[in-house]
Amino acid sequence: MKIGIIGGAGVRTPLLVNGITAAGLPIDEVVLYDIDRARLELIGGLARRRAGRARLALAHTVAACVDGADYVFISIRVGGIDGRARDEQTAMAHGVVGQETVGPGGFAMAYRTVPEVVRYAREVAERAPHAWIINFTNPVGIVTQAVQTETRAKAIGICDTPTELFEEIAQALGLPSAGCYFDYAGLNHLGWVREVYFRGEPQIHRLWARPELLDRLYRAPLFPRDLLLELRLLPTEYCYYYYRPGDAFENLRRAGRTRALVIRELNEALFAALARGREDPVEVYERYIAARDAGYLQLESGSRAPLARSPWAELTGYDRIALQTVRAIHENAGTLLPLNVRNRGNVPELEDDDCIEVTCTVNANGALPLFSGHAPPAVRDLLVQVKDYERLTVAAALARDPGLAATALARNPLVTSPDLARQLVAAMVPA
Secondary structure (H helix, E strand, O other), X not given: OEEEEEOOOOOOHHHHHHHHHXXXXXXXXXXXXXXXXXXXXXXXXXXXXXXXXXXXXEOOOHHHHHOOOOEEEEOOOOOHHHHHHHHHHHHXXXXXXXXXXXXXXXXXXXXXXXXXXXXXXXXXXXXXXXXXXXXXXXXXXXXXXXXXXXXXXXXXXXXXXXXXXXXXXXXXXXXXXXXXXEXXXXXXXXXXXXXXXXXXXXXXXXXXXXXXXXXXXXXXXXXXXXXXXXXXXEEOHHHHHHHOHHHHHHHHHHHOOOHHHHHHHHHHHHHHHHHHOOOOHHHHHHHHHHHHHHOOOHHHHOOOOOOOOOOOHHHOOHHHHHHHHHHHHHOOOOXXXXXXXXXXXXXXXXXXXXXXXXXXXXXXXXXXXXXXXXXXXXXXXXXXXXXXXXXXXXXXXHHOOHHHHHHHHHOOOOOOOHHHHHHHHHHHOOX
């Protein structure tokens, strides 16, 4: 089995390589490609230590990376961390929360990224037509929709956010997550758990009956109990930006920096240490991952200290959801996973070609969505509006049309007027 990774210089590549090669799958070769060759050499050396018996190679071309591959992971950041920092700072300067996947920051990233990922996907479809593309590139829902609608590639979008929430819910209920079924649906970074079943019996009412258990579900103080009790749904943590945008903005304003600036400092320290070569690179990398995870959502939520890592974090995460997806397809396992796939009538309020995030059964045929049905009334309008925005964003990014870009961004719930959308596009979108 050959695995290709486009964006192989990404800081999470060693985790991904370790996850998929240490689990008994018949992986013979892992090939990394990235336009940043110097950084690829450093990350490649670290990933090679975690590749087990698989041969790890660094490719100079996309063709060499994907030719004959069985799975191709795409995880790129067009514009790099500096682009993300500019996006977030520009959004904040216009009074809108700066974040890389939602609001103006997510829009600018999608506008830069969609054409590049579509180009890569077309090359995969030509050189490895039987390969599955596993897309990690943010904003995952928008980028995956572009690949699914604009290419012949077989593509699945993947994110670890829902599975992290699933595990937290199971732990709060005192249940083994492996024995639970989570009725989950929405869009990437805009999803909700509606019910949890254990041995055929619904369980989520136990949380409504004991509201103090709700406080255990999120590492940061994101959602007031009253909000959750009113919704009667459990949102993924990125819904925070839609439910409490003013709080997120004020917390970042008080902090005087956005998440991108923190990540940039961590990245600079990581690559400087790897280049010096004075310490064990694995120890350097593990310290980096721990520091990065601890700062997640700290600024936006207003937390004063880094957030404690969940005791069961090893059961979730980027590398684990990747492994579960590949294993389920390879072994025709029928595993249930929340993934980003075509709607095909699954959520009636949305179009058939829309990319949704929903629980799927995953086997040799790919990710097949379980029927979700109508969106809950409490979130239906928000879901439809965000999907409209995503659909328009794909069209604008592919057309490279600033006018259509402003129309798309004006549809985003975090952008309060067409005039603000035009200002943001003028500031964020290259001519």
